Amino acid sequence: xxxxxxxxxxxxxxxxxxxxxxxxxxxxxxxxxxxxxxxxxxxxxxxxxxxxxxxxxxxxxxxxxxxxxxxxxxxxxxxxxxxxxxxxxxxxxxxxxxxxxxxxxxxxxxxxxxxxxxxxxxxxxxxxxxxxxxxxxxxxxxxxxxxxxxxxxxxxxxxxxxxxxxxxxxxxxxxxxxxxxxxxxxxxxxxxxxxxxxxxxxxxxxxxxxxxxxxxxxxxxxxxxxxxxxxxxxxxxxxxxxxxxxxx
Amino acid sequence: xxxxxxxxxxxxxxxxxxxxxxxxxxxxxxxxxxxxxxxxxxxxxxxxxxxxxxxxxxxxxxxxxxxxxxxxxxxxxxxxxxxxxxxxxxxxxxxxxxxxxxxxxxxxxxxxxxxxxxxxxxxxxxxxxxxxxxxxxxxxxxxxxxxxxxxxxxxxxxxxxxxxxxxxxxxxxxxxxxxxxxxxxxxxxxxxxxxxxxxxxxxxxxxxxxxxxxxxxxxxxxxxxxxxxxxxxxxxxxxxxxxxxxxxxxxxxxxxxxxxxxxxxxxxxxxxxxxxxxxxxxxxxxxxxxxxxxxxxxxxxxxxxxxxx
Numbered sequence: 001x002x003x004x005x006x007x008x009x010x011x012x013x014x015x016x017x018x019x020x021x022x023x024x025x026x027x028x029x030x031x032x033x034x035x036x037x038x039x040x041x042x043x044x045x046x047x048x049x050x051x052x053x054x055x056x057x058x059x060x061x062x063x064x065x066x067x068x069x070x071x072x073x074x075x076x077x078x079x080x081x082x083x084x085x086x087x088x089x090x091x092x093x094x095x096x097x098x099x100x101x102x103x104x105x106x107x108x109x110x111x112x113x114x115x116x117x118x119x120x121x122x123x124x125x126x127x128x129x130x131x132x133x134x135x136x137x138x139x140x141x142x143x144x145x146x147x148x149x150x151x152x153x154x155x156x157x158x159x160x161x162x163x164x165x166x167x168x169x170x171x172x173x174x175x176x177x178x179x180x181x182x183x184x185x186x187x188x189x190x191x192x193x194x195x196x197x198x199x200x201x202x203x204x205x206x207x208x209x210x211x212x213x214x215x216x217x218x219x220x221x222x223x224x225x226x227x228x229x230x231x232x233x234x235x236x237x238x239x240x241x242x243x244x245x246x247x248x
Numbered sequence: 249x250x251x252x253x254x255x256x257x258x259x260x261x262x263x264x265x266x267x268x269x270x271x272x273x274x275x276x277x278x279x280x281x282x283x284x285x286x287x288x289x290x291x292x293x294x295x296x297x298x299x300x301x302x303x304x305x306x307x308x309x310x311x312x313x314x315x316x317x318x319x320x321x322x323x324x325x326x327x328x329x330x331x332x333x334x335x336x337x338x339x340x341x342x343x344x345x346x347x348x349x350x351x352x353x354x355x356x357x358x359x360x361x362x363x364x365x366x367x368x369x370x371x372x373x374x375x376x377x378x379x380x381x382x383x384x385x386x387x388x389x390x391x392x393x394x395x396x397x398x399x400x401x402x403x404x405x406x407x408x409x410x411x412x413x414x415x416x417x418x419x420x421x422x423x424x425x426x427x428x429x430x431x432x433x434x435x436x437x438x439x440x441x442x443x444x445x446x447x448x449x450x451x452x453x454x455x456x457x458x459x460x461x462x463x464x465x466x467x468x469x470x471x472x473x474x475x476x477x478x479x480x481x482x483x484x485x486x487x488x489x490x491x492x493x494x495x496x497x498x499x500x501x502x503x504x505x506x507x508x509x510x511x512x513x514x515x516x517x518x519x520x521x522x523x524x525x526x527x528x529x530x531x532x533x534x535x536x537x538x539x540x541x542x543x544x545x546x547x548x549x550x551x552x553x554x555x556x557x
Contacts, residue, residue, distance in 0.1 A: 016511065017375040026379055094347070095356040122374055123492070124359045129317065129347035138318050138423035141344050144486065153426065157486045158340040159439070159495070160258075164426035165316065171422075177476065177493060178486060213356035217369065217382040225518060228539035230530075234552045237524070237542050241557065244522055246443050246468060246501050 001111035001148075001169075003046045003055045005080065006101055007039040007062050009071040010121045023218040026121075035071045038116025040078075041175040044182040045146060046114050047079035054148045055111075057081050061104055063097050065089050069198065076193035077185030083198040088210060094122075096203070096210040098130035103206035105135055110170060112152060117142050117174040128174035138167040142176040249277030249367060252305075252331040254324065256341055257283065257291045259313070264440040265337035267298065267401035272394045273335045274300045274402070275364040281305070281409075282327060284320050284416070286313035292411045299406035306411060311419035315341060318420045321348040327414060328353055333390035338496075339439075342393050350391035357391045358383060362398040376492040377515035396439065397498035397519050431487050433472075438490065441471030443501045446490055446517070449477040450506025450528070450546055457483040460550045461505070467557045473497065473517075475507045491516035506546045509534030526550070 011017055012032040020027045035043075049055040060075035062068040063086040072083035086100050105113055118125035132139035140146070140154030144162065147153040152167045157176045167173075185193070203210045231237050251273040256263040266281075273279045280303040283292045292306035305327060311319045324345070328334055334349055336342035338360045350357040361370040362380065369384045370392070438444060445465045451457040457478065465472045474484035476491050490497055492515035502520035507513060509525070509532055517523070518537055525538035528545055535541045542549060 011375070017378045019379045026375055093356050095351065095354075098351060118493070120376060122359075123376065124347075124357065125343050126347035126350070126357050126359060129344065130351035132317075133321060133348040133351035136422075138420075139344070139348065140423075141317075142340060156340075158428075159487060160428065161431040161485070161487055162429040164428075166424045166426050168422045176486075178480065213387050214358065214383045214385055217384055219374070219379050219381045222373070222377060222380050222518075225523070225537040227536050228523075228541065230535070230541040230543065232542075234542070234549055234556060237526075237540065237553060238556045240524075240540050241501075244501055 001055050002057045002059065002108060003049060004105060004108055004110040004113040005039070005042045005046045005058060005060050005075065006113070006115045006127070007043060007060055007071050007075050008036045008119045009033050009062065009064050009068040010036045010119055013037050013120055019219055019221045023220055025216065025219050033067070035074050036116050036119045038118060038175050040182040041177070041179050042114040042116050043075045043078050043080060044180045045175060048180065049148060050079070059084065059108055059110070061086065061101065063088065063092050063100055072198055073193050074185065076196045076198070077190040078183060082196055085198060085200045086203060086206070087200055088203050090210050091212070092203070092210045093212055093214060094124045094126040094130055095213065096208055097127050098134055099208045100203055100206050101131050102134040103208065112148065112170060113172045115172070115174050117176055128172050132172040135172070138171045140165055140167050140171060140173045143173050144176050144178045146173055146179070249332045250330070251277050251279050251333045251335055252324070252327055253279060253281045254336040254342065254345065255281050255283045255291065255295050256337055256339055257285065257288070259285055259288070260290065262291060262294050262404070264401065265339050265396045267404060268396040268399035269335055269337045269394045270298055270300050270402035271399040272361065272364060273333070276333055276367060278302050280331065282307065282324065284312045284315055284323060286310050296409040296411050297405050297407050299403040301407045301409045304409050304411040305414045307414050307416040309416035312416055314425035316423050316425060317345045317348045318423045319417065320345050321352055323415070323417050324349045325352040326417070328389060333392060335392045335394060337396050338393040346391055346393050353389055353391065355387040355389055355391045356385070357393065358385055359393050360395045361392055362395055373515070376512050377518070378511065395496060397496055431485055435465060436469070436471045438471045438473055438495050438497050441499050443468045443470035443503070444473050444497060444499045445470045445503045445505065446473035446475065446507060447478055447483070447505050448475040448507035449481055451478065451483055454483045460546070464550055464554045467554055475510070475513050504534050504538070505550060507534055508532045509537065
């Protein structure tokens, strides 16, 4: 079975984003960029499925600027077999990303597409579900466990606990935090990744219009909370809680 | 404009997340709601009573019992022929279904809105709430998910909408429900709790997490939450997690204990009315957002607090 994983180059999760003074967006100049953490989990899961003998080939895809090559090289160094970069300098929305991925899925015929549940920049949590809809495939979102045989059994992190669903293949799965702990690529694997195949395409190659449907009018910092007071003892805290009317 | 809301329910009761969603939708136009399920007529009757709801559509079929996205999305998409916007709460159910509906309609979803600025303009958090974007949708129809803590709850009583059965579609057959391992708890649900006590990695073990926090929560009638670090370490189950990638909460009082205050945790609780922090590190970022802070050892403070309340 072939696996398709989608990865996005985003601001590193340890970096605090700064809003630009002119309100046009978040300043990404000279900021460390990395693979979206949920996508790292997706790549790791694909590699584990290959190690278990369930999958035979892992194709990593990224849609983004030329520098997203680095993100794909990371996926290759972790263990993906080949990569496709759909290169564009536009900020591509989840709907257009899903359309491109649907075309790639039609070409590649994977048994499973694994994606992060959301990107930590636009926080949409939409691409996987949209891709599943466009392909008419079932979806297992927010996965904390995936078992693949002739179907996929996916345990999902939902508001009320853990839900398990069974999906016919091919299917789309999106990863939650506790699915696995991604590995670090070893130096020899980083060197090896440099010679793994990486094809460069454009959205036009897939006939997808990436024009934005949502226009960003402005971006501002959220209202700040003011730090309050410190109390010196539990007794004082109890008194405050009484004052708030929450303790009898 | 007519707006269609997906009602969040468990088969017998409407979940609270539906009510702020009604408030958000009513700022766009006439509110219709959709109840999907198997034998969901009771829920539909309850939905008809929500203040501000003009019409209830109910789709009943065995395939809809567990509200799997594969079966629900086509039902919504068909009903959207007669509506201008689809609105769902940004719960795990809403987040699972709404983007699937959006793609079927060829619409880019507006995710997790904080406010309605106009018929096509909304604010929403990006970068884990470190920035707030104002976005304008150019799509003819809108698909929107709502951050439920950002809107007041509509009254659950007072309405008297008509209930209409609609086409429940077939069973797509591509997915099936296996089981739900529901968190059993007598405590209030995090997203509707008035008081939340929340613990971090500083508790050191699952045993200590529960031994210290549960009695305090019982005293306060509070829900129990956890930081991502505590959940990752296995001290608490996943649905305890408060944060950008977990639950977004806004209780009257949020008591963060042994939680340093990572950006992603703050994103999930900083709209709480009063934040109380207990932490041994007085430099912990949580104190920058806390209204009341107490520096000290949680292993001493929490039992003493529980006893004195």
